[in-house]
Amino acid sequence: MSSMIVFDVDSEVEKIENLYEDIKQGEKGAWLSIIAYICLSALKLTIGYITNSEALSADGLNNATDIIASIAVLVGLKISRKPPDKDHRYGHYRAETVAALIASFIMFAVGIQVLFQAFIKFRSPSIESPDMVAAWTAVFCAIVMYVVYVYNVRLARKINSNAMMAAAQDNRSDAFVSIGAFIGIVGSQFGLPWLDTLTALLVGVIICKTAWDIFRDSTHALTDGFDDAELQTIKQTIRDVPGVEKVIDIKARIHGNNKLVDVTIGVDHELNVSESHDITEHIENRIHELHNISYVHIHIEPIEVSSSQEK
Structure with missing residues (x-):
């Protein structure tokens, strides 16, 4: 992979x-x-x-x-x-x-x-x-x-x-x-x-x-602490983005006045690079719009998608 x-x-x-x-x-x-x-x-x-x-x-x-x-x-x-x-x-x-x-x-x-x-x-x-x-x-x-x-x-x-x-x-x-x-x-x-x-x-x-x-x-x-309730809310926002099949991992930390989010998502392995990039841009825009967070680092993992796949 x-x-x-x-x-x-x-x-x-x-x-x-x-x-x-x-x-x-x-x-x-x-x-x-x-x-x-x-x-x-x-x-x-x-x-x-x-x-x-x-x-x-x-x-x-x-x-x-x-x-x-x-x-x-x-x-x-x-x-x-x-x-x-x-x-x-x-x-x-x-x-x-x-x-x-x-x-x-x-x-x-x-x-x-x-x-x-x-x-x-x-x-x-x-x-x-x-x-x-x-x-x-x-x-x-x-x-x-x-x-x-x-x-x-x-x-x-x-x-x-x-x-x-x-x-x-x-x-x-x-x-x-x-x-x-x-x-x-x-x-x-x-x-x-x-x-x-x-x-x-x-x-x-x-x-x-x-x-x-x-x-x-x-x-x-x-010490890189972050409110878990807020993290779960951000995670749900990412789940709701079309094309995101699974949120594999998510972390966040405070850096001065900034909130930094690192997330690994699973997408359909048949998508090309451009299509995967569009998904990440959608995620960044949604998180900025709903949570006012501009720093989102997204790692993509291609996965097999089935009808029963849960996010």
């Missing part, structure tokens, strides 16, 4: 050029997040210190870690745009994932520090209610971060970037954290001064939880 691998050079070059352009677009969202986080973290830390608000200060430290995470995403995006070389035949797309992994370690460290400081403050008998200026600062920052979230989530959907979508979700969680800080500060004005410190503890937990989620997703991608 013979086999062949279908590869369209012009199509691959076009995909790479489009991907690089999408990554460049994603850098705009990363820059917006960095600028917003720098301004808001400076504002929160300053007002938090002046008004003696643990919740607002913790929120400011949270945004400080987000600066690092956003820079990591930006650096990863820039490295990802480097073309393949002799040492990186598949390109540099995973640089973004590695950067996110490093950022998760930094976020863990800051989250633990916030928890420690809030715990010490919580045990202190001299807890004072912060000024309401801190509350209005938290509301203002929440509005700004939600606007950044709306921009980034639209950009992520436009360029189909998982990294930017994750950054957008982080922007939204930061808006919620600021709202939580506002609630804690206001509550402290009604005879519950410990509520501000309790909110700081919750912010520390959120920082650690976000760090864990980034760590989990990054390590899953770096």
Whole structure:
């Protein structure tokens, strides 16, 4: 039996050029997040210190870690745009994932520090209610971060970037954290001064939880993990393509912002090369249309076809 691998050079070059352009677009969202986080973290830390608000200060430290995470995403995006070389035949797309992994370690460290400081403050008998200026600062920052979230989530959907979508979700969680800080500060004005410190503890937990989620997703991608339910859905899409007699094997992995699919299919052994090539093009188009995946490597095996042949 013979086999062949279908590869369209012009199509691959076009995909790479489009991907690089999408990554460049994603850098705009990363820059917006960095600028917003720098301004808001400076504002929160300053007002938090002046008004003696643990919740607002913790929120400011949270945004400080987000600066690092956003820079990591930006650096990863820039490295990802480097073309393949002799040492990186598949390109540099995973640089973004590695950067996110490093950022998760930094976020863990800051989250633990916030928890420690809030715990010490919580045990202190001299807890004072912060000024309401801190509350209005938290509301203002929440509005700004939600606007950044709306921009980034639209950009992520436009360029189909998982990294930017994750950054957008982080922007939204930061808006919620600021709202939580506002609630804690206001509550402290009604005879519950410990509520501000309790909110700081919750912010520390959120920082650690976000760090864990980034760590989990990054390590899953770096070890070639892939959601089995999604893989089975892709497999069914291939099965439904006319001319595919059997899906012999299928694998998928995450490579930066890309999903790579490797599949071996069985086709009627009487088909010629051109007819088999048409089937692979149909598969590529269907997977791109239904799953927005552009990288599909297809290996063909000629098989005997019978009336009872199951896919």
